[in-house]
Amino acid sequence: MAVQTSPPAAAAGSQKAPVVKRTDNWWGGTLFFFIVFSAFGAWATFRAFQNGFYETAGASQFGGAYYLSPLYSPTLRLSTKIAGFNISPALFILPFPLCFRLSCYYYRKMLYRAYGADPLGCAIAEPEPLASMRRKKYKGEKYFPLVVQNFHRYAFFAAAIFIIMLWKDTIESFFFKSGDSMHFGMGLGSIVFLTNVVLLSCYTFSCHSWRHFVGGNADCYSCSVLNQTKHGLWKKVSFINEKHGTFAMASLISVALTDVYVFLVTSGHFHDIRFF
Numbered sequence: 001m002a003v004q005t006s007p008p009a010a011a012a013g014s015q016k017a018p019v020v021k022r023t024d025n026w027w028g029g030t031l032f033f034f035i036v037f038s039a040f041g042a043w044a045t046f047r048a049f050q051n052g053f054y055e056t057a058g059a060s061q062f063g064g065a066y067y068l069s070p071l072y073s074p075t076l077r078l079s080t081k082i083a084g085f086n087i088s089p090a091l092f093i094l095p096f097p098l099c100f101r102l103s104c105y106y107y108r109k110m111l112y113r114a115y116g117a118d119p120l121g122c123a124i125a126e127p128e129p130l131a132s133m134r135r136k137k138y139k140g141e142k143y144f145p146l147v148v149q150n151f152h153r154y155a156f157f158a159a160a161i162f163i164i165m166l167w168k169d170t171i172e173s174f175f176f177k178s179g180d181s182m183h184f185g186m187g188l189g190s191i192v193f194l195t196n197v198v199l200l201s202c203y204t205f206s207c208h209s210w211r212h213f214v215g216g217n218a219d220c221y222s223c224s225v226l227n228q229t230k231h232g233l234w235k236k237v238s239f240i241n242e243k244h245g246t247f248a249m250a251s252l253i254s255v256a257l258t259d260v261y262v263f264l265v266t267s268g269h270f271h272d273i274r275f276f
C-alpha cells in the first residue's frame with residue numbers, strides 16, 4: 001500500500017490531524033462491497049416477500065429435480081396470515097443468517113466503510129463534521145447498540161445448523177424423481193448447489209468465533225493431548241481464516257446466484273440442464 005503523509009500537525013504548527021493521502025486504489029474494495037451488498041439486499045428482500053418460485057420438489061415439469069432455494073431452507077410448511085396476507089416462510093428463516101452476517105467481523109468492517117464512511121478505508125480520515133460528532137458519542141462496543149454484536153459467537157452455532165440443512169438440500173439436488181422411484185443424477189442445478197454449500201461452509205468455518213472456540217482457552221498448547229489437538233485444529237481453521245473476507249463475498253454472491261437459478265427454473269424461464 002502506497003501511503004504519503006503530510007508533516008505531523010505539531011511540526012506544521014497546526015492543531016489539525018495529519019492528512020494521509022493514499023495513492024493506491026483504496027476505494028475499490030469499498031465500492032465493490034457497496035454494489036454487491038446493496039444488490040444482494042434488494043434481491044433477497046424481493047424474494048423473501050415473493051413467497052413463490054423457490055422449490056421444484058421433484059415435480060415432473062422440472063424433470064423430477066429437488067431444488068430448494070437457500071433463502072427458503074429449511075422447508076417450513078406454514079400458513080401464517082396477517083391481515084389476510086400469507087406470510088412468507090423466508091421471513092422466519094432469514095433473520096438467523098442475517099444476524100450471523102451482520103455481526104461478522106468482516107461485514108462490520110465493510111458496512112462501516114461502505115454505508116457509514118466510518119472510516120472509508122485504512123488511513124483515510126473520516127469526513128467532517130461526521131468525525132467530530134461521532135467522537136463525542138462513541139462509547140465503544142461495550143455499550144448499546146454495538147454491544148449486541150457480541151452475539152456473533154452464538155449466531156455462529158445457528159449458522160452451523162443451517163450449513164447442515166443446506167448440505168442436506170445439496171445431496172437431494174443429486175437425486176431425481178422418475179415415476180415413483182428416485183435415481184442418482186446430476187443437473188446444472190446440482191453443481192450450483194454444491195458450489196454454494198462449499199463456499200458457505202468455508203465462510204462459516206473460517207469464522208473468528210469458531211477459530212477461538214476450537215483453539216482458545218488454552219494457555220499451553222503442548223501441555224496435554226487435548227491441547228495439542230486444539231492446536232492442530234486451530235492451525236487448520238487459521239489457514240482458511242486468512243481468506244475469510246474472500247469467502248464472505250463469494251458465498252454472498254453464490255447464495256444469490258443459487259436463488260436466481262431456482263427462480264429461473266421454477267418460473268419456466270430456464271430448463272435445468274441434465275448431465276446424467
Ligand code: FES
Nearest residue numbers: 104105106207208
Ligand atoms: Fe465473520 Fe464470524 S467473523 S463469520
